[in-house]
Amino acid sequence: MEPLLSGIYAGDIDQLSLKAIFPQFYEVEKRYRSLIIGTKRDKTYSNRFLTLRNGLESIVESMEEKLEESSIMKGIRVVKVEKSSRDQDYEISLNNGEHLEADSVIIALPHYLLPNIFPRYDFFEPLSKVPATSVATVAMAFSEEAIRKNFDGTGFVVARNSDYTINACTWSHKKWPHSTPDGKVLLRNYIGRAGDETVVDLSDAEIEQIVFDDLNKLVELSDEPDFTIVSRWKNAMPQYTIGHEERVKALKDNIVKNLPGVIIGGSSFEGISVPDCISQGESIVKDVLQYLRKLNTSKQEVISE
Numbered sequence: 001m002e003p004l005l006s007g008i009y010a011g012d013i014d015q016l017s018l019k020a021i022f023p024q025f026y027e028v029e030k031r032y033r034s035l036i037i038g039t040k041r042d043k044t045y046s047n048r049f050l051t052l053r054n055g056l057e058s059i060v061e062s063m064e065e066k067l068e069e070s071s072i073m074k075g076i077r078v079v080k081v082e083k084s085s086r087d088q089d090y091e092i093s094l095n096n097g098e099h100l101e102a103d104s105v106i107i108a109l110p111h112y113l114l115p116n117i118f119p120r121y122d123f124f125e126p127l128s129k130v131p132a133t134s135v136a137t138v139a140m141a142f143s144e145e146a147i148r149k150n151f152d153g154t155g156f157v158v159a160r161n162s163d164y165t166i167n168a169c170t171w172s173h174k175k176w177p178h179s180t181p182d183g184k185v186l187l188r189n190y191i192g193r194a195g196d197e198t199v200v201d202l203s204d205a206e207i208e209q210i211v212f213d214d215l216n217k218l219v220e221l222s223d224e225p226d227f228t229i230v231s232r233w234k235n236a237m238p239q240y241t242i243g244h245e246e247r248v249k250a251l252k253d254n255i256v257k258n259l260p261g262v263i264i265g266g267s268s269f270e271g272i273s274v275p276d277c278i279s280q281g282e283s284i285v286k287d288v289l290q291y292l293r294k295l296n297t298s299k300q301e302v303i304s305e
């Protein structure tokens with residue numbers, strides 16, 4: 001279990017909260033006494049992988065097409081969010097000096113930024129202590145003949161007590177055949193995990209060599225890669241350490257009390273996967289609409305009074 005869960009969260013399994021990261025496993029274990037027995041009996045478990053044919057960026061592109069052009073600002077940071085002087089709405093300060101006004105604000109940012117964005121509210125402070133791990137992916141393309149020791153499956157994960165630096169490798173050409181031309185193999189390697197992140201800061205050439213050496217030991221490479229792409233994801237993996245659910249609940253309660261109309265979501269809070277982030281988004285939209293309706297009714301009542 002350790003390489004699998006740590007592979008997904010780039011975390012230290014001893015620190016992670018099972019209830020927060022895999023509540024379904026927690027339930028299965030309670031119900032069937034064993035995770036293996038439970039997953040065999042419970043037919044809701046499927047190991048189908050899904051992705052988007054044109055890459056994950058196509059989600060963002062298609063959302064952008066549907067939105068009004070003026071509703072998107074790129075390359076600009078939110079610096080601060082404060083209640084406006086009227087105390088009914090919010091003023092959002094941007095790093096280009098502009099200020100926006102809003103009745104309701106959805107914050108879908110990495111958690112560690114929130115204490116600075118809401119400096120007047122110390123209930124955001126505990127978020128600055130929640131770790132976020134840095135990782136890098138290293139995609140390497142080879143010709144088929146370069147892999148001497150092929151194996152079944154769509155990839156592998158590596159235990160933390162092994163001598164390898166890579167902690168997982170996806171055989172992208174098998175997992176996503178549409179991603180790779182015939183006769184080529186595409187290996188997507190993962191490096192960096194809680195307690196072992198310094199490797200992410202090495203140069204591209206050093207990382208490439210480390211990953212190549214690891215792969216060579218595992219699959220015996222007879223040739224150099226056609227190309228390598230190193231992508232660093234700094235502080236990108238929020239760690240749902242023990243007590244995570246309680247911390248998020250306390251934070252949300254404080255926000256409702258002190259900052260009505262502000263809603264937080266995204267990978268730092270209730271699920272790190274893309275589907276988790278989408279379902280958080282769907283429920284946030286409902287909450288915002290409900291809040292705006294309530295606000296509208298109370299404003300109309302004030303006008304009629």
Ligand SMILES: Cc1cc2nc3c(=O)[nH]c(=O)nc-3n(C[C@H](O)[C@H](O)[C@H](O)COP(=O)(O)OP(=O)(O)OC[C@H]3O[C@@H](n4cnc5c(N)ncnc54)[C@H](O)[C@@H]3O)c2cc1C
Pocket residue numbers: 076077078079108109110113135136137233236237265266267268272273274275277
């Ligand atoms: C290497 C890697 C592999 C992964 N693999 C998978 C996978 O196979 N399946 C899966 O389901 N999930 C996977 N994930 C997890 C998933 O991709 C993320 O958890 C998810 O995309 C996070 O979405 P988000 O909207 O919460 O955060 P983000 O996508 O990080 O969005 C936060 C946004 O806030 C912006 N921002 C930051 N600061 C400011 C500011 N001050 N003002 C305004 N904007 C700001 C950033 O530019 C960014 O666009 C992976 C993650 C990584 C890093």
